[in-house]
Amino acid sequence: MAFYVGFDSSTQSLTATVIEAGDGERRVILDATIVFDDALPGYRTRHGVVTSDGRTVTAPPGMWAEALDLMMGQLRDAGLDLRRIRAISGAAQQHGSVYLTAAAAPILSDLNPQLALARQLDGAFSRAMSPVWLDCSTGVECRALTDAVGGDAALARLSGSRAYERFTAAQIRKFAVGDAPAYAQTARIHLVSSFMASLLCGADAPVEPGDASGMNLMNLETHEWAPAALAATAPDLLRRLPPIRPSWTIAGVLSPYWQHRYGFPPARIVSWSGDNPSSLVGLGLIAEGQLGISLGTSDTVFAPRTAPSTDPHGAGHVFGSPAGGYMALTCFANGSLARERIRARYGLDWPAFSSHLSATPPGNGGGLLVPWFVPEITPGISRPGPHRYALGPEDAAANVRAVVEGQALSMRLFSTWFAPEVGAIRATGGAAANREILQVLADVFDAPVVRIAPRNAAALGAALRAFHADRLAAGESVPWPEVVAGFTDPAPDGEIRPRPAAVAVYAGVLPRYAQAIAALLNG
Ligand code: ADP
Numbered sequence: 001m002a003f004y005v006g007f008d009s010s011t012q013s014l015t016a017t018v019i020e021a022g023d024g025e026r027r028v029i030l031d032a033t034i035v036f037d038d039a040l041p042g043y044r045t046r047h048g049v050v051t052s053d054g055r056t057v058t059a060p061p062g063m064w065a066e067a068l069d070l071m072m073g074q075l076r077d078a079g080l081d082l083r084r085i086r087a088i089s090g091a092a093q094q095h096g097s098v099y100l101t102a103a104a105a106p107i108l109s110d111l112n113p114q115l116a117l118a119r120q121l122d123g124a125f126s127r128a129m130s131p132v133w134l135d136c137s138t139g140v141e142c143r144a145l146t147d148a149v150g151g152d153a154a155l156a157r158l159s160g161s162r163a164y165e166r167f168t169a170a171q172i173r174k175f176a177v178g179d180a181p182a183y184a185q186t187a188r189i190h191l192v193s194s195f196m197a198s199l200l201c202g203a204d205a206p207v208e209p210g211d212a213s214g215m216n217l218m219n220l221e222t223h224e225w226a227p228a229a230l231a232a233t234a235p236d237l238l239r240r241l242p243p244i245r246p247s248w249t250i251a252g253v254l255s256p257y258w259q260h261r262y263g264f265p266p267a268r269i270v271s272w273s274g275d276n277p278s279s280l281v282g283l284g285l286i287a288e289g290q291l292g293i294s295l296g297t298s299d300t301v302f303a304p305r306t307a308p309s310t311d312p313h314g315a316g317h318v319f320g321s322p323a324g325g326y327m328a329l330t331c332f333a334n335g336s337l338a339r340e341r342i343r344a345r346y347g348l349d350w351p352a353f354s355s356h357l358s359a360t361p362p363g364n365g366g367g368l369l370v371p372w373f374v375p376e377i378t379p380g381i382s383r384p385g386p387h388r389y390a391l392g393p394e395d396a397a398a399n400v401r402a403v404v405e406g407q408a409l410s411m412r413l414f415s416t417w418f419a420p421e422v423g424a425i426r427a428t429g430g431a432a433a434n435r436e437i438l439q440v441l442a443d444v445f446d447a448p449v450v451r452i453a454p455r456n457a458a459a460l461g462a463a464l465r466a467f468h469a470d471r472l473a474a475g476e477s478v479p480w481p482e483v484v485a486g487f488t489d490p491a492p493d494g495e496i497r498p499r500p501a502a503v504a505v506y507a508g509v510l511p512r513y514a515q516a517i518a519a520l521l522n523g
């Protein structure tokens, strides 16, 4: 049977998930991760990024390329029968952008298999560092875009979101205005996703509607670049953007570099998507009704939607779904980074963090924490600072509970616009390994939380998308429920049920937490 590879090029790491799929057995056969800070220390990232002035957050695109090269070597060495790989796709952190010179296209199409990939990319980048989703340095650019397009509501109707600092339009504008000569040298602006796909095909890959809707540049309904948004962003932008093609587009085949360097076959390369849209597929959320929560570097809450209706309060997004239709999403910057701040402050490892959660009561005896350790996306807070209420900073256990409760309450509060009632939650991301954290989510949302067996839903979603697109290209349209069947079923020990007494406590805490946030926003 055929193998399909899915990558997840996320903030802190690159994961590859290989599945076997077809008519018979369906299983995950390999799952490998390269952590950027550990494997590639020469790039001097911390948690995969470089933060300069607290607001400008970037990453070196050469690091992502080098990680891909390392990972392809690991797949070769894993003892897989590479010849059975039929198609490859991927997911990447959303919104980040990669700026290529005119020299990039010939470099990518003519890579020397004797030499490492990253060494050959000199001259390919017109912007050395790529802005990533944690960046919040583009307030001025967001205002200019909003004014030009006719206000927050008009931009949200057009593109699925009001202007956001991390979205690609504002980042492109900052570069075009701040470094016009380098912008003039830019022949192509890729998303991280389409950049990675281009490395695999050795040619320019398209973007797809799921990830393109994180740019503030695409008309969400027609899936075309929106002329008004392009004009308000930067001069002569259209020719610098890749075409938008359906998510199941075959972007090309694996280039000779990978074939000769590692012995891969000319597998089909399917358009890469964003990590959240890909997680939607990897969690099996292909029909309305269930909620997904990803506890990665960011925390995100999302759900599939048939209509593109946006958040009336402007705090969330609507993206295209790579399975067709739409998805609603709310994103929090203070996810794992905030949990790790608390963990580091009290010198805890994850088991000790979990023990503190188990030893403290739901509601935390009234102690609350609004966990804005870094500038927050939802709600938009540019001046960070955690805010404690009836909570002493010296009590490690109470602070552990408070950070997790504050995050779960925020997730509940800011997802009611698309999920007023929650039937069940499917969880993924590094922190979904932590049962005690998931228990707090189950109690706050009053809904069971299930995990699926594969660890990384974004990479699994990419492998499933590769399978779907490969079959489609061969003339067989496999319905999505069949694509995900057998891969996204709840893990045997996976379900965490809400506890009625805790649910009642949180029903009382939620309005208090909402008031605290409202006061901070007004103050
Ligand atoms: P991303 O895909 O955004 O790079 P991941 O989904 O891989 O991030 O999650 C990485 C994070 O998971 C780490 O930064 C760490 O904080 C968190 N993590 C890992 N194990 C645990 C655990 N047992 N409990 C809580 N958090 C954990």
Ligand code: XUL
Binding pocket: 010, 011, 092, 093, 094, 095, 133, 166, 214, 274, 275, 276, 298, 299, 300, 331
């Ligand atoms: C979503 C977002 C983050 C990144 C993280 O809008 O900004 O979840 O995709 O990888």
